[in-house]
Amino acid sequence: MTTPHDGLTYRPLTDADTPAVxxxxxxxxxxxxTGTRTAEFFDWKHRLNPFGASPGLVAEAGDGRLAGVRLFLRWEWRTGGRPVPAVRPVDTxxxxxxxxRGVFRxxxxxxxxxxxxxxxxxxxxxxGNSLPGYLKMGWRELGRVPVAVRVARPGAFALGARAALARRASGPVRPVRCGLESAAAWFAGPRTGLAELLRExxxxxxxxxxxxxxxxxxxxQWRYGDAPGLDYRVITCHRGGELAGLAVGRPRRRGPLTEFTLADVIVRPGDRGSAARLLKEAARAGCDHVAGHLAAGTEAAAAALRSGYLTAPRTGMVLAARTPSGPLPEGRSAADWRFALGDLEVF
Known part of the structure; x- marks a missing residue:
């Protein structure tokens, strides 16, 4: 169903719109x-998501050109075992x-x-550029999601950090090297013990x-194993021959630095030792530093300090939210969530 407004027609996104979008x-x-927007990546993100295909709208001009596009990525949170269906505004x-002309709004x-x-x-x-617009549309700023950092290569990190602060190049761009197994290969394999670990x-x-x-x-598997072009890697640890923990992250350039972005850490309940092993192994991935969010109360957060991780001041993503019909109730904050960085990473 189309709705004309201000000379534009607003209608649902269709598969035929993909090239123009x-x-x-x-x-x-x-x-x-990934550096290039491909139909493969778009389909993985918006059509193969296990939470459902992304709803989307386009604004179309009279000459057939797309004046604007807006998609919401479907997501599902749970609280106390109860599912909470959600959406995340993404590609626009x-x-x-x-x-x-108010097309985005x-x-x-x-x-x-x-x-x-x-x-x-x-x-x-x-x-910071888009937050004021969201606040005007009923979103509420809930606080920052802090990021923990572990320096892995102190010399390279110091040089890169100084270059970043001075907004200058730190020398020749070094390729990002990582010897960890790819998530695509690991999830395509037997994944022995994963289902039991997740049930626990x-x-x-x-x-x-x-x-x-x-x-x-x-x-x-969808989020990390099937993600085209994102180069996720897997770290595992075992106890008594059984899978005790799994971490997922990806090596990437972060300005003059190389970063291992730690997206997820999953261990058996109470197993801080395995969490520490995974965190330390992430620092051996070959990057200058590791960055990730270690949610309060988790085994990874408890193991962070003795694994060399410190929460970086004045960093982290700003979380904003609302309900589809209006603002959230007062008193809600980022502390109401238990995130992994992979839940919030822009992809």
Missing amino acids: LGLLTASLAGGP ATHPDFQG DLTLRLLEEVAPEAELVFNTPN RAGAEAADTRLAVRRTPGFL
Whole structure:
């Protein structure tokens, strides 16, 4: 169903729009996390998501050009065992010829109305430029999600950090090397012990009222094993021949530095020793430093200090949220969530 407004037609996104949407996103936001926006990545993210296909709207001009696009990524949190269906505003762009006409706002508010019957929560991590616009549309800033850092190569890290602060090059760009097994290969294998590990975690977390994603083998394979172009790697540890823990991250360039972005750490309930082993192994991935969010109360957070991880001051993503129909109740904060960085990483 189409709705004309201000000379534009707002309608649902269709498969046939993909090439034009990719072109518009590239023109507005460059190549994204993989460097190039491909139909394969778009399909993985928006059509193969185990939580469901992404709802999307486009604004179309009379000559057939796309004036704007807005997509919400489906997500599912759980609290105390109860599912909380959610959406995350993600890929959005407005064609330069149509900027300043409220296209972004119209697309966002219309899509909120569309998802209201099926989503309880809308969340995202806007940057400093986009946050004011979201606040005007009913989002509430809930605080920062802190990032813990472990320096792995002190000399290289110091040189890169100084170069970053001075906004200058630190020398020749070094390739990012990482000898860890690829997530694609690991998840394509037998994954022995993973289902049991995740069942134990789910049982231990059932009474936790914080919002968290219930990790299943299928979800983890989609999120890390099947992600095209993101180069996720896997670290495992075993006790008595059984899988005791799993960590997932990806090597990447971060300005003049190389970073191992630690997306997920999963261990058996109470097993701080395995968490420490995984955290230390991440620092041996070959990058200058490791960065990740270690949620309060988790085994990884308890093992952080003795594994060399410190929370970096004045860093971390800003969390903002609302319901589809209006603002969140007062008193909600980022402490109501139990995140892994992979839940919030922009991908």
